[in-house]
Amino acid sequence: MYLAPFPLAPFPLAQALPTQAPGVFTGGANVIAVLILLAEFGMLRQALLRDHIRLYMAQSALIAILAVIVAAARHIPDLYVLAALTVALKVIVIPLLLRRLLRETDPVGAAAGGADIAGSGGLGEASTVLLAIVVAAFGFFAASRLGIRSDAAPVTALSVSLSVVLVAFVLMIHRRDVVSQAIGLFSLENGISLAALVVAASLPLILEVALLFDLLLAVVVFGLLIRIHHGRGRSLSTADLTRLRG
Amino acid sequence: MGVVAALLLIVPFLAGLASFAAPPRVGQAITAVSGVASFGLVLALIPDASQRAASYFGFVRVDALSVVFLLATSFLYATVAIYSIGYLPGGHGHDASARYTRRFSLGLNLFAWSMLAAPLMSNLALLWVAIEVTTVISALLVAIEGTDGAAEAAWKYILIASAGLSIALLGTIFMYYAGAQVLGPHYSMAFAPVLASARHLAVTPVRMAFVLAVLGFGTKVGLFPVHTWLPDAHSEAPTPVSALLSGSLLAVSFYAILRYYQIAVASLGPRFPRDVLLVFGVATLLLAALYLLDQRDYKRLLAYSSMEHMGILAIGVSFGAPIALAGVLLHVLAHAAAKGNAFMGSGVLLRKFGSKEMRGVRGGLDLLPWSGPLFLAAVLALCAMPPFGIFRSEFEIVAGGLATSHNGPTVILVILVTVAFLGLTLSANRMLLSRPRPRPGPGPGSAEPGSAEPGSAEPGTAEPGGPLTRGEPSVWMVVPVAVGLVALLVLGVHPPGELTGLLARAVAQLGSRA
Numbered sequence: 001m002y003l004a005p006f007p008l009a010p011f012p013l014a015q016a017l018p019t020q021a022p023g024v025f026t027g028g029a030n031v032i033a034v035l036i037l038l039a040e041f042g043m044l045r046q047a048l049l050r051d052h053i054r055l056y057m058a059q060s061a062l063i064a065i066l067a068v069i070v071a072a073a074r075h076i077p078d079l080y081v082l083a084a085l086t087v088a089l090k091v092i093v094i095p096l097l098l099r100r101l102l103r104e105t106d107p108v109g110a111a112a113g114g115a116d117i118a119g120s121g122g123l124g125e126a127s128t129v130l131l132a133i134v135v136a137a138f139g140f141f142a143a144s145r146l147g148i149r150s151d152a153a154p155v156t157a158l159s160v161s162l163s164v165v166l167v168a169f170v171l172m173i174h175r176r177d178v179v180s181q182a183i184g185l186f187s188l189e190n191g192i193s194l195a196a197l198v199v200a201a202s203l204p205l206i207l208e209v210a211l212l213f214d215l216l217l218a219v220v221v222f223g224l225l226i227r228i229h230h231g232r233g234r235s236l237s238t239a240d241l242t243r244l245r246g
Numbered sequence: 247m248g249v250v251a252a253l254l255l256i257v258p259f260l261a262g263l264a265s266f267a268a269p270p271r272v273g274q275a276i277t278a279v280s281g282v283a284s285f286g287l288v289l290a291l292i293p294d295a296s297q298r299a300a301s302y303f304g305f306v307r308v309d310a311l312s313v314v315f316l317l318a319t320s321f322l323y324a325t326v327a328i329y330s331i332g333y334l335p336g337g338h339g340h341d342a343s344a345r346y347t348r349r350f351s352l353g354l355n356l357f358a359w360s361m362l363a364a365p366l367m368s369n370l371a372l373l374w375v376a377i378e379v380t381t382v383i384s385a386l387l388v389a390i391e392g393t394d395g396a397a398e399a400a401w402k403y404i405l406i407a408s409a410g411l412s413i414a415l416l417g418t419i420f421m422y423y424a425g426a427q428v429l430g431p432h433y434s435m436a437f438a439p440v441l442a443s444a445r446h447l448a449v450t451p452v453r454m455a456f457v458l459a460v461l462g463f464g465t466k467v468g469l470f471p472v473h474t475w476l477p478d479a480h481s482e483a484p485t486p487v488s489a490l491l492s493g494s495l496l497a498v499s500f501y502a503i504l505r506y507y508q509i510a511v512a513s514l515g516p517r518f519p520r521d522v523l524l525v526f527g528v529a530t531l532l533l534a535a536l537y538l539l540d541q542r543d544y545k546r547l548l549a550y551s552s553m554e555h556m557g558i559l560a561i562g563v564s565f566g567a568p569i570a571l572a573g574v575l576l577h578v579l580a581h582a583a584a585k586g587n588a589f590m591g592s593g594v595l596l597r598k599f600g601s602k603e604m605r606g607v608r609g610g611l612d613l614l615p616w617s618g619p620l621f622l623a624a625v626l627a628l629c630a631m632p633p634f635g636i637f638r639s640e641f642e643i644v645a646g647g648l649a650t651s652h653n654g655p656t657v658i659l660v661i662l663v664t665v666a667f668l669g670l671t672l673s674a675n676r677m678l679l680s681r682p683r684p685r686p687g688p689g690p691g692s693a694e695p696g697s698a699e700p701g702s703a704e705p706g707t708a709e710p711g712g713p714l715t716r717g718e719p720s721v722w723m724v725v726p727v728a729v730g731l732v733a734l735l736v737l738g739v740h741p742p743g744e745l746t747g748l749l750a751r752a753v754a755q756l757g758s759r760a
Binding site for chain 1: 369371372375378379381382385386389392394395397398399400401402404405408409412415416419420422423426431432434435450451454477478481482537540541542546
């Protein structure tokens with residue numbers, strides 16, 4: 001899938017992009033970046049929390065695949081380690097923790113059916129998706145105007161990553177249950193990982209490890225707070241979090 | 247000095263583990279000792295840091311600016327640790343409360359540890375990691391009371407602050423990109439080389455990184471419009487944690503913004519970064535001043551006062567004059583002492599009157615012979631009354647604003663600070679100077695322990711039906727506040743020469759290419 005530069009916007013990268021067909025690497029990387037964005041949109045639409053987690057797993061796996069592709073094409077061996085850690089943490093450990101949390105808090109009830117929590121507060125499902133498309137387009141074209149060049153991955157992937165970040169914000173605002181909000185935040189982090197692959201591919205491994213460890217810590221604390229939340233209200237919904245205001 | 251920095255990174259962490267393993271009372275003593283020791287260690291760093299910046303172990307860097315923030319954090323850590331001895335029940339054979347106290351001590355020490363670690367990091371990515379760690383630990387501390395309000399505040403806090411910090415991470419990555427163009431792709435994001443080569447950095451990525459960092463770290467500073475977690479978390483957290491959140495956590499996040507500000511000024515020139523900070527500062531100050539006028543909960547009142555002071559810091563930096571920057575750094579210290587005092591005083595009020603509502607507190611000066619006047623003094627200090635430290639710092643900021651002919655913003659600053667003064671003093675007046683509310687019927691004296699129902703058997707607490715008698719709940723809750731008051735007076739009347747040397751050096755760092 002080749003994303004042609006938007007004809008009306010001044011596109012400073014036009015000369016960097018090939019005029020005919022893109023190479024295998026550029027094309028492949030862009031396809032994966034777009035799939036990551038599609039996974040984000042899928043989460044926005046997905047009412048079942050279990051499928052929500054599955055989409056997060058798929059999105060994280062795509063990040064790892066992209067890291068491997070960049071590592072192979074650009075000879076950055078650190079990225080293999082990063083890909084392995086990403087798989088271990090975001091595809092295996094975090095989904096496992098989230099699944100266990102779901103089992104403990106609501107095995108078969110309303111949350112699994114998505115009856116009372118998947119709905120949005122103010123906007124309907126269709127309007128939310130439209131809004132997400134608008135902010136995604138904004139992120140995509142805003143990034144293309146930054147004039148950032150990268151040797152590691154195609155810059156289109158950076159534009160897509162900003163779209164992912166913005167759609168993740170829509171997801172967190174739209175959803176009204178604690179698990180979806182948490183997954184929204186983790187997928188926001190995936191969007192930043194995608195951006196990092198483009199503009200900071202050679203970030204020292206030790207820093208990457210520190211960032212991933214930090215994510216693990218955050219996931220554990222999110223889990224604890226979700227459990228506390230569920231313990232108080234017997235529900236995962238955030239609709240009743242309206243006591244503190246003013 | 248490397249040893250001192252290493253000890254600062256080790257002592258609070260070990261104290262946290264030890265206080266969790268030990269019996270509650272011993273754990274509290276360990277916490278207090280660790281707090282005072284950390285403060286002593288930071289004092290030992292001052293003479294060296296006023297001379298030069300030094301790096302140790304590859305990831306620690308100590309300079310004047312970081313020591314200013316370490317000083318604020320460690321001072322509050324020490325006072326709050328001592329205060330907690332009186333604040334917590336201590337668990338006399340009570341199983342649940344013993345567990346609570348141990349968890350609390352663990353969390354408090356680790357929270358202080360993470361806040362002391364952040365200014366010591368030599369590396370922008372590690373700085374981000376340390377600040378994220380402060381978020382997750384403090385979110386657990388906000389939730390520790392287990393009430394509905396605490397659970398709600400903790401959830402809002404961790405979600406909003408983590409989302410904000412994700413924005414800051416994006417800023418960090420853009421800064422890495424900018425640096426990699428000049429320093430080669432394998433540099434470690436260490437702060438000093440980035441700053442040294444700032445003039446050669448590409449403009450657009452630095453601009454992006456600075457705005458994203460202000461917005462992202464600003465979420466934890468409490469800048470408008472990303473402040474919404476702040477009043478909830480401050481009012482629902484246990485009082486010692488509120489004091490640390492307000493006096494240290496906000497300041498440490500502001501420290502991160504200052505680091506990006508240094509790079510941005512060196513790379514883009516002073517105009518753009520200052521304008522950004524001015525807009526955020528004025529909006530924050532405006533919102534906080536208006537909210538201060540209409541509060542019913544006194545802990546929320548103090549939370550909005552924190553936002554007010556963070557707005558003042560941002561405006562002060564945007565003035566850019568050396569005297570304004572000196573005022574900003576002094577303000578960080580004075581605000582830590584004053585807000586710590588105010589929150590600790592509010593903890594005594596809560597203990598005495600059993601209500602966070604201002605309506606429930608009457609005659610504080612009559613009923614609390616020590617804490618009443620001390621709380622009043624803290625509120626007056628927060629309103630920038632002389633002779634306290636905040637008067638001196640705000641005076642310097644205003645002088646700097648006028649000196650650089652930022653007349654409009656300076657006038658707005660003075661007006662809004664006056665509005666905030668009105669809100670704070672009216673509320674304090676209602677709580678402290680009014681008559682104690684007469685209670686119907688004779689009841690057991692509240693200073694008598696164990697006379698009320700089991701739930702509120704602490705001496706000095708509010709008891710339904712009984713009149714409140716004059717007296718302090720605990721001497722441990724008075725001493726640290728008195729120490730804080732002394733610090734405020736010293737900062738206001740005559741700051742010691744070592745401190746002014748440190749501040750001057752830090753100002754030189756901040757304004758070096760202004």
